[in-house]
Amino acid sequence: MRHLVHTAHWQFFGLTSGFLAWILIMATVGLNEWRLWQVSDVSVITSGVAWVGIWRVCFNSPLLPKFETCHSISISDGFAPAEIAVAQVLMMLAVISGMAANISAASAVRLAYFSVEDRKHLKLNFLLAGMLYILTAVFCLIPLLWNMSSVLTNSTIDFPPDFQLSAPARQHVGSAIGVGVFASVVMLTSGMIFLCYRYAWTDLSSDSPKDIRDPLHGAWTETTLSQSSELSNKRGMDNPTFHHGEASGWEIDSGRII
DSSP, X not given: OOOOGGGOHHHHHHHHHHHHHHHHHHHHHHOSTTEEEEOSOTTTSTTSEEEEOSSEEEEEOSSSTXXXXXXXXXXXXXXXXXXXXXXXXXXXXXHHHHHHHHHHHHHHHHHHHHOSSOXXXXXXXXXXXXXXXXXXXXXXXXXXXXXXXXXXXXXXXXXXXXXXXXXXXXXXXXXXXXXXXXXHHHHHHHHHHHHTOGGGGSOOOTTSOOOOEXXXXXXXXXXXXXXXXXXXXXXXXXXXXXXXXXXXXXXXXXXXXX
16 A cells, blocks of 8 residues: 555645634634624714624623623524525534534545555545535635625615614724635635545555555565575575585595595
8 A cells, every 4th residue: 555644745734724714714703893884873882883793783882881782683583684694504504514624634634644554435535525625615705705795885784773773874894704704715725725635536445555665765675584595595506606615525525435
């Protein structure tokens, strides 16, 4: 079985990048700064800015100036726009698929680095990891780009009166969308790295002969002890000096007998 340690260094880098991107995706889910609303009425929102996320909307109020006042947004709320509801579902699917992608990628890299005999699942793990990474990136990009488009077109959300949020004068793209887009690009790159692995598209048989090769002097030659002794005996018997010495000794012994 050929050794694959030197062939999977880029995939190890892809695993590390995919894991970091997965952490950034989870951070994107929890951040409130998906949309930044600039409001003109500062009597309720003292800072003049409200942070609208996919789970809640927060702002600074005069009642609690040192703390944020937050109201939750549920998928079942009638005022929640389609891009918010879709983001809640797809981002959670991205977290789950990203975790599955990292597990599959870790298993694939482990097979390439440490397994020598049992590699029947090597191809499946690399292909599965690559497709899951790409699927995770797609799950993230759809709600991120949709919400970004809503911000750029200044689409508002009709919050209920108890939220005390009026329509914004203008909106800005929040940092959460930037973090999510960056994580999606990294996740997509990791998926392409795993799909481009050379042995992900080649069958490796576990009973194929080992590729024993010296990187400096070429192939090694394996000989057993019995073969070595037979070779040495043959070399000794084929040596003319050995035959001459044997003949001389026989003449001397014959002379003593006479």
